[in-house]
Amino acid sequence: MAAGGGELTAPPRPGVRRAVAGALHRRPRLRLSLLLSAPLVWLVVAYLGSLAALFLSAFWTTDPFTSDLVRTWTTANFSDVLTTPVYWHVALRTVGTALGVTLIDVVVAFPIAFYTARVAHPRYRHLLMVAVLTPLWASYLAKAYAWRILLSADGPLDWALKPFGLSGPGYGLPAVVVLLAYLWLPYMILPIHVGLAQLPDGLLEASADLGARSWRTFRSVVLPLVLPSVAAGSVFTFSLSLGDYIAVQIVGGKTELIGNVVYANITLNLPLAAALGTVPVAVIVLYLLAVRRTGTPGTL
């Protein structure tokens, strides 16, 4: 700003640049269309267009011999998805996994967020949040790989549990749930931390003045007020779990979730994969609508 100080007070100079600047200044619509044209081409035409085309291709079919797309309108893929018991099992298992992951994250995240937002010394609160959120940027695969090592047969977990006569869960559905819960944990901690930090002290004091002990205050005042934050965090943990197919391949053993089934069908039967792909999207949309009813701020 300082460098431009001299120029700012200079008298207006005629010239093309000045004329363009004036024209832009007088025409907010022109400015807006200049700002938006490139992003809109990218996001609406390229991205939404691809999504729409994908959804459309769910109504097509493939040649059984060549696996080439045949562009005839049919709802067979959707009725396949809805009437095949295997797909129902996989879908239910996936939703169950996502709910389990969300539940674990709420239980683990709450005490951490409560500590970072209300118990820790104010000077260390920010630092603690940085410590919690930094792993969010650590590689997904490195984290998944860490759990693959941790849960391997005779691996670190087995070694640590051996003195107690126990062993780890090994690879399988429980391992998938644990890994996903680990991966998405920061997504749950941050909203709860923010929600708790914003609680007015007055409400807690009023509750104490009225004779409520900690637990009662927690149950009757804190919990209802922080519920929207929990719901906000659950949107992340739930929808991120729903579409994941990498974690399953790394620690899932033979477990199949909807993402794997979609993946397995892509090369040979894209229309079926597309129809299957609408399942997690539909569930996510339903979940978002349900969460919105609980009064989560619409900023997400």
Added chain:
Amino acid sequence: MRLSRPARIILRTAAAAGLAVIYVPLLLVVVNSLNADRTFGWPPTRVTTRWWTAAWHSQGARSALWVSVRAGLGATAIALVLGTLVAFAVHRHRFFGRRTLSFLVVLPIALPGIVTGIALNSAFRSVLPPLGLGFGLLTVIIGHATFCVVIVFNNVLARLRRFPGSYEEAAMDLGADTFQVFRDITWPLVRSSVLVGALLAFALSFDEIVVTTFTAGAGVQTLPVWIFGNMARPQQAPVVNVVAAVLVLVSVLPVYAAQRLSGDTASGGRI
């Protein structure tokens, strides 16, 4: 809320345990990369830097790293332009579909990666051949840029919301034209948020695997794709260990830089 002493102790213990759960697996990767045992038996008995040397010379890991860097730079450059443009449009103007646009920007990371991945894949398959193009690094860059826009958008928009419009009005009152205001007032104020957005967008692209799988051409292998492909191969295990450890250690850098530059929450617009 006045907490009883036992309640405080329980909360402190739970928080410490939680942080331990977050960091122990990351630490484990780093420790294991130094494990001298060829089969990575646990606990490690001896320490070696042999695998680090091996990883340094690994041709596969090196070329994958190079692909990742190029993809990240390309995607970041595009996301930087698009994200900044949308942030300015959303902040400065009131127009039809403004909220929808904000939602549209978030959509690529809100939808499951596999959905975005196959959508782009099938779009490329029908659009590219007539143009005489095929899958390659460029398609990866396009895919990554699509979901990186939101990071730049969130960071720049947060900054724009924080400084008052009166700075720019004052400059205009003093006779500065649109370009001068941008160059002398607006840009210096948003510059660091654009930089943070770029750093974090690069980090996001560097880490991505799902969309990459569906948009990469034959022979185009990013580092995550390389790790994923080599994870189950015992003879590659030492190098995979080291690469994973490097990724864990390196991830601290963008977050640290973002903290220094902006002081926003460490989520960096990802949440």
